[in-house]
Amino acid sequence: xxxxxxxxxxxxxxxxxxxxxxxxxxxxxxxxxxxxxxxxxxxxxxxxxxxxxxxxxxxxxxxxxxxxxxxxxxxxxxxxxxxxxxxxxxxxxxxxxxxxxxxxxxxxxxxxxxxxxxxxxxxxxxxxxxxxxxxxxxxxxxxxxxxxxxxxxxxxxxxxxxxxxxxxxxxxxxxxxxxxxxxxxxxxxxxxxxxxxxxxxxxxxxxxxxxxxxxxxxxxxxxxxxxxxxxxxxxxxxxxxxxxxxxxxxxxxxxxxxxxxxxxxxxxxxxxxxxxxxxxxxxxxxxxxxxxxxxxxxxxxxxxxxxxxxxxxxxxxxxxxxxxxxxxxxxxxxxxxxxxxxxxxxxxxxxxxxxxxxxxxxxxxxxxxxxxxxxxxxxxxxxxxxxxxxxxxxxxxxxxxxxxxxxxxxxxxxxxxxxxxxxxxxxxxxxxxxxxxxxxxxxxxxxxxxxxxxxxxxxxxxxxxxxxxxxxxxxxxxxxxxxxxxxxxxxxxxxxxxxxxxxxxxxxxxxxxxxxxxxxxxxxxxxxxxxxxxxxxxxxxxxxxxxxxxxxxxxxxxxxxxxxxxxxxxxxxxxxxxxxxxxxxxxxxxxxxxxxxxxxxxxxxxxxxxxxxxxxxxxxxxxxxxxxxxxxxxxxxxxxxxxxxxxxxxxxxxxxx
Numbered sequence: 001x002x003x004x005x006x007x008x009x010x011x012x013x014x015x016x017x018x019x020x021x022x023x024x025x026x027x028x029x030x031x032x033x034x035x036x037x038x039x040x041x042x043x044x045x046x047x048x049x050x051x052x053x054x055x056x057x058x059x060x061x062x063x064x065x066x067x068x069x070x071x072x073x074x075x076x077x078x079x080x081x082x083x084x085x086x087x088x089x090x091x092x093x094x095x096x097x098x099x100x101x102x103x104x105x106x107x108x109x110x111x112x113x114x115x116x117x118x119x120x121x122x123x124x125x126x127x128x129x130x131x132x133x134x135x136x137x138x139x140x141x142x143x144x145x146x147x148x149x150x151x152x153x154x155x156x157x158x159x160x161x162x163x164x165x166x167x168x169x170x171x172x173x174x175x176x177x178x179x180x181x182x183x184x185x186x187x188x189x190x191x192x193x194x195x196x197x198x199x200x201x202x203x204x205x206x207x208x209x210x211x212x213x214x215x216x217x218x219x220x221x222x223x224x225x226x227x228x229x230x231x232x233x234x235x236x237x238x239x240x241x242x243x244x245x246x247x248x249x250x251x252x253x254x255x256x257x258x259x260x261x262x263x264x265x266x267x268x269x270x271x272x273x274x275x276x277x278x279x280x281x282x283x284x285x286x287x288x289x290x291x292x293x294x295x296x297x298x299x300x301x302x303x304x305x306x307x308x309x310x311x312x313x314x315x316x317x318x319x320x321x322x323x324x325x326x327x328x329x330x331x332x333x334x335x336x337x338x339x340x341x342x343x344x345x346x347x348x349x350x351x352x353x354x355x356x357x358x359x360x361x362x363x364x365x366x367x368x369x370x371x372x373x374x375x376x377x378x379x380x381x382x383x384x385x386x387x388x389x390x391x392x393x394x395x396x397x398x399x400x401x402x403x404x405x406x407x408x409x410x411x412x413x414x415x416x417x418x419x420x421x422x423x424x425x426x427x428x429x430x431x432x433x434x435x436x437x438x439x440x441x442x443x444x445x446x447x448x449x450x451x452x453x454x455x456x457x458x459x460x461x462x463x464x465x466x467x468x469x470x471x472x473x474x475x476x477x478x479x480x481x482x483x484x485x486x487x488x489x490x491x492x493x494x495x496x497x498x499x500x501x502x503x504x505x506x507x508x509x510x511x512x513x514x515x516x517x518x519x520x521x522x523x524x525x526x527x528x529x530x531x532x533x534x535x536x537x538x539x540x541x542x543x544x545x546x547x548x549x550x551x552x553x554x555x556x557x558x559x560x561x562x563x564x565x566x567x568x569x570x571x572x573x574x575x576x577x578x579x580x581x582x583x584x585x586x587x588x589x590x591x592x593x594x595x596x597x598x599x600x601x602x603x604x605x606x607x608x609x610x611x612x613x614x615x616x617x618x619x620x621x622x623x624x625x626x627x628x629x630x631x632x633x634x635x636x637x638x639x640x641x642x643x644x645x646x647x648x649x650x651x652x653x654x655x656x657x
Contacts, residue, residue, distance in 0.1 A: 055191065058209030059153040061239030063167065063199060065248040066275070066479065070158055072167050072200070077154035078134035081122040082115075083146040090115055090123060093146060100136050101126055124191075127292045128154060150214070154291055155193070155200075159248060161286040162255035165312040166246065166279045166414075166477070168198020169290035193292065198312075199477065201415050203242060212236030243479045245275035253581050254280045257574060263563040264540075264571070265313035265456045268578055271464040271546060271557045272622070274473035274488070276412070277582060279457070281317075283309040315410075315417040318453035319561055322530030323380045323568070324544045325448030327501060328462060329388055330373060332400045334497040338391050341500035342372050349383035356439035360386055363531070377504025377528065380514065382447050389446025394437055397445055398423040404489060406454060410461050411486040412475045421453040449533060459544045460559035465489040466505075467526075467546035467554040469622035470498060498621040502526060505545060506618060509576075514568060515543065517598025518576040523547050523583050524619045525576055526554075529568020532561075541565030543572040547579035548619050549587065556582050573598060 063072040080101070082093050094108045103111075103125075115123045129137075134149050155170050157163055170193045177183055178190065186205060188194070194208065195201040214233040254266050258280065268278035283305075289298060302310050311317065321328075333339040347353050349368040352361040362368065362382040368375070376384035389397060401407070406422035423429060423445070429437040432451065444450030457475060464472035465488075473488040493501075505526035509515045514529045527545020534540055541562040546554040556579050560571040573596055580595040594603055 055189070056150070056212035056214055056233070056236050057152045057193065058211050058236035059238045060155060060170070060200075060209060061207040062241045063207070064241065064243045065246045065251075066244065066277075067247065067249075068243075069248045071163060071244060071246065071248060072155060072157050074153035075156045076131070077127065077152060078129040078131070079124060079127040079150045079152050080129050080134070080137065081124045081148045081150070083122060083148060084120050085146055087112075087116070087119075089146065093144065094125065096143065097125060097137070097147075100133055101129065122148065127152060155287075156291075157287045159252055159255075160288060161284045162252045162280070163248070164198075164284045164287050165281045165314065166198055166251070167287055168195055168200035168202075169287035170195050170200055171290055171292065171294055196290075197416070198414060199242070199244070202413055203478070207239040207242065209239035210237040244477050245270075245273075245277065245479050246279070246477065247277045247582065247585075249585065250278050250578065250582050251280060254278050254574075254578055255282075255284070257577055258282045259562075262565065262570075263307055263313070264561045264565070265317065265559075266574060266578060267314050267456045267460040267559045268582065269460055269464060269475055269557050271467035271472060271554050274461075274464070274475045274485075275479070276475055276477050277556065278578065279314045279414075279477070281311070281313040283307050285309050312414075312416060313456065313561070315412065315414055315455055315457050317561075318418060318421055318455055319540055319542070320450075320452060320532040321448040321454050321459055322532040322540075322542055323448055324459055324463075324528045324530040324542045325452065326380060326385045326446070327377060327466065327505065327528050328404070329385055329392070329397070329446045330377060330501055330504070331466065331491050331493060331497070332392055332397065333388050334500060335400075335492040336392065336396070339373055339388060340497070341374065341503065344370050344372055345384050345387040347383065347387060349381050353383050353386055355386065355390060355443065358438075358440040358443075360440070360443050373500055374503040374507055377501070378507035378511065380529070385446045386443040389442040390439075392442070392446070394423075394439070394442040394445070395426055397442055398425050398428070401445075401452075404462060404491070406452070406458065410455075410457055410475050412457060413477050417457070418455060420455065420458050421451060423451055448530060456559045456561050459542075460557050462489060463544045463546060463559065464557045465491050466498065466501060467557050470494070495621050502619070502621065509545070509572075515545075515572040515576075517569070517596060517601070518543075518572040519597045520547065520576055520580050520595055521592075521597075521600075522549075522589060522595075523580060524550050525579060526619065527558075527572065527575065529572055531567050534564070538564035539566050541568050541570035543568050543575040545572075545575060545579075546619075547576075547583060549583070550618065551620060553622055554619055555586065 059074040060072070062070065062074070065071050080097070082090050091108070091112060094103065094111055097103060098108065111123060111125060137144055137147060137149060157167055173183065173188055173190070173192045173194045177194065178188060182205065183194075186208075192211070195204040200207065212234045250268065258264070258266065262282065264282055266278055266280045267276070269276050285302060289295070330339065348370040349362050351365045351367040352359055360382065363380065368379045368381040368383070371379060371381055371384055375381070392400075401422045402424055406420045407424055408419045409417045426437055429435070429441070441450065445452055461472060461475050470491040470493050471488055474486045476485060505528055506524070508527055508529065509519045509525045515527060519525055525545060525547045527543055530542030532540040532542055542560070544559045546557045548555040558575040558578050560575040560578075562570045562574070565571055576596050580592065583589075584591055594600055594605065
């Protein structure tokens with residue numbers, strides 16, 4: 001038995017000392033972490049509660065054409081925003097601003113509805129105020145003490161409507177776009193202006209730059225204490241500049257000559273490089289009207305216009321290539337060794353032919369007689385190409401079409417390009433129409449009709465291979481070697497085969513061809529017209545060709561489509577004038593507003609300067625020496641003899657012209 005009990009006070013004292021020491025140590029650790037380790041972070045959070053960042057938009061990168069002319073740039077404008085406050089005060093401020101900014105009653109209603117949804121945010125009245133408007137407001141600062149005026153860049157397109165479909169436009173980012181990974185990673189926020197079409201959209205992240213901010217002090221309720229007092233600022237970083245292959249002068253010239261009442265598209269490119277010189281769609285729109293926020297009335301008018309001015313016909317519209325495809329069929333036949341320059345078909349053209357139980361007509365009911373390859377291209381003889389398509393065969397024709405890219409996009413660096421429509425094989429007909437193909441289907445496909453629809457860009461691209469050495473690099477708009485390019489086109493034909501095709505394309509614009517009136521005084525123009533069937537109205541007119549100085553290589557390829565133009569002679573003069581403008585500029589000749597033979601005939605100038613009387617020198621295929629004049633005369637004489645023989649046959653049969 002213990003006589004004395006241990007004193008528990010000492011034990012309790014030690015426990016209390018340990019607890020106090022532990023608590024103090026924890027507090028000191030927390031204080032150290034707060035003040036030293038995470039001091040800057042907490043200070044920043046405190047500053048964020050005290051300060052509000054007002055975005056300073058970064059100037060978008062300047063877009064230049066091949067010659068250094070400005071396609072798109074940024075100019076100075078001003079943003080006017082009303083500070084958060086009582087609804088009646090905000091409304092009064094908007095009413096006072098109306099005379100200076102031209103605000104209608106409906107505009108004020110829209111702004112007040114936006115303010116009521118987010119009453120504690122700045123209410124941006126406009127982001128496109130001019131210097132004079134901003135100055136007028138600043139002069140009356142006492143009356144607009146709750147108004148913030150911020151300088152900001154505004155996108156500007158000097159060429160206006162001429163460049164709309166190519167440049168695209170910028171507007172405020174949508175909620176759906178904010179959820180996209182590329183914009184989340186780039187730190188985009190509501191209110192940011194982004195490219196919504198064309199080059200602006202394709203290269204948004206390169207052109208956009210990084211926004212800055214100016215910081216103003218706010219009270220505990222988030223209200224700005226003094227909008228004119230800036231606590232700090234973070235400078236914006238401008239976007240990257242960009243140079244295009246485009247010729248802006250040529251683009252504007254194309255816009256000026258395209259008929260206002262017509263719809264269509266023009267594509268021009270350099271055949272040896274794939275550089276796009278012109279990409280024009282009509283009707284068009286002015287991208288300057290879209291900067292910032294698109295006026296609802298304008299947007300509604302554009303989207304309900306039956307002419308579809310927002311539709312980029314150069315890369316999104318698909319048309320039957322019609323007779324312009326006959327040259328491609330001929331190239332396939334040459335590549336397979338089925339035809340050559342002097343090849344005539346066994347059936348002379350008497351206005352049509354029968355095959356596999358189907359009678360197919362030629363566009364000329366009188367027929368063309370017996371023609372060689374050049375004559376078939378010149379006369380656009382359906383019967384010749386019906387027989388060539390039969391020789392090639394439907395399976396091989398579809399296989400060659402796929403190889404040449406008629407089922408896919410060209411890969412141009414623009415959004416919204418559509419692939420071509422073309423059979424990928426015999427099974428394609430079963431999948432598309434539910435029935436197998438019939439033998440006569442090859443006849444329609446061979447002349448550019450049937451299930452064959454292509455964009456103007458695709459046709460310009462394929463003719464670039466014809467204009468070159470049988471190959472062509474992919475079309476592109478941004479200059480330089482930093483952009484990854486796809487594979488090009490290879491027709492698989494040699495210089496001799498190209499010369500055979502070129503002779504037919506030359507005769508189209510000469511020797512009383514369908515595009516004779518589009519021939520040029522200074523330059524050699526080669527091309528093919530076409531009439532594309534249109535079940536919804538008048539037929540469309542095509543022209544695809546190339547041009548250059550006599551004795552030189554082709555410098556430019558042009559594809560033109562005129563909707564409801566009826567025939568290719570509606571499109572050929574446009575293509576000729578576009579080519580002439582570019583070549584005059586390239587070789588230093590003065591501008592000629594009437595360069596085609598047809599225009600000079602109508603103005604009484606034809607033959608007065610003797611330019612059409614010069615020796616008939618041709619263009620030269622790359623890696624080729626060109627054909628001889630005697631050989632060309634021989635082909636013409638042979639073709640004439642064949643036509644005479646065909647006329648005699650029709651006379652004997654009782655079918656007279």
